[in-house]
Amino acid sequence: MDQEIILLLRKYAANNCSAHELEQVRQIIASGKYYAEWEAVLLEESLTEDTGPSDASDFKQAEVLNRINRSIKPVKRLIFPRWSLGAAAAILIMLSAGYLFFSNRNPVLNNRTLLSVSSSDGQQKKITLADGTEVTLNSLSTIHYKDIFNGGKREVYLEGEAFFNVVHDAQHPFIVHTQKLNVHVLGTSFNVSAYIHDKKTTVSVATGKVGVNVSNSAYANMLLPGDRLSYNGNIQTSHINPDDILGWQKGILIFHQESIRDIAPVLERYYGVHIYFGKNNDPGKQITAAFKQKTLQQVMMILSQTAGFTYKLTNNEIHID
Structure with a gap:
């Protein structure tokens, strides 16, 4: 990631941009690039904001746009020329998804550290979370999680693909957040494929019951072993051999x-x-x-x-x- 861009976007998020820097931000938005830098800054911002629990069903894209406009102090709003409206709309849609992805949780960390583990190209990586849940990351994937789960939920954030073997805890639901889908379980094993540049996000169940909802919807789909849900603007469900879910690990x-x-x-x-x-x-x-x-x-x-x-x-x- 471009660290200079990140520094600039941090200033933008903190309302500290000069007029010249705002012009630079405008050019960044118009370029349609630097998705990873936007997401990194949004993640940092969500960790420092004490706004209380967030509800995905209450999310509104217009509120995100207003929030962006309110962050600009030197001018009343950021104005785009006509030629850049398409690119600006595209980046704002991405921002909305990124903001929801990283803010759809309780932002109070109780001084706990948020950890990240990533796998490189062609690499699989296994980790064990604080509750004993085992996670296997596929190639080019990242998971964000707390070193100790606290509160009423066990929440992680996934970019890429991972297989989860979740320790059962009826009092503390386990939730996997991706940009498009949220996965809710008490204790089961399942696979989530949510690469940012893939058209589809999929959830496949090996054992137990899994609830899945689109990030901007309160309606949940219940999946059983062998069920696979695919989302690409529309939800499709199918049935596969549960053994096939472990295929990429082999x-x-x-x-x-x-x-x-x-x-x-x-x-x-x-x-x-x-x-x-x-x-x-x-x-x-x-x-x-x-x-x-x-x-x-x-x-x-x-x-x-x-x-x-x-x-x-x-x-x-x-x-x-």
Whole structure:
């Protein structure tokens, strides 16, 4: 992350920007970049604000926009030229999601430290939380959590993919927050895939019961073992073999009724490649397949024959027509 950008955004959040710095902030917003820097500053801000418990169902995007405008002291509001309205709208939507993601919790930490653990490209990492819950992070994933859970809930924040084996505690629900979904359990095992740049967020249940709700909704879906919920603006549920949920931990790539556009980000992370799509917007047939210890060339040949697309593999790039 760009530390200079973070320092500037910290000043912006603290109402300490000069007119020149506000212009820099305007350019940052118009560029549509620096998502990670925005999220980092929003996280810091949410940890220092003592606003009381937050309720996701009460979240309103307009309130976030007003909050941003109120933070500007040197001028009454930040004004965007017409050419940048699209980019500004996009970043404000992202800000709304990020603000909800990091503020949808009790911000009072009681002087406890918020810890973060991340896995690198091609790495899996296992951690044990304070209550004994075991978490396995998939590649390029991050989890934020307290060193000691206190209060009535056990809450963690996930970016990426992780498998949770939650210790049962009927008095203290365990909640996984992602940008799009919240997962509520008392004690069970389940998988959450919530990579920021993936179109879908999925929750798959191995054992027990799991409640899932969209971050901006109070309505919850109850999932049982073998159930999988996918969210991409709309909720879809399906049933899979519970054993398949553990596939990625064993080095097995498993896809259930997925298009090549949904599969592409998984292949990019697993094989360290970049996948590009041509002008053809047809995602092809839905694919159900499992691959164990297959080369990228083998996987692409099978997927292309199954889904009906052509591709070209050159070095670390795949171009799909």
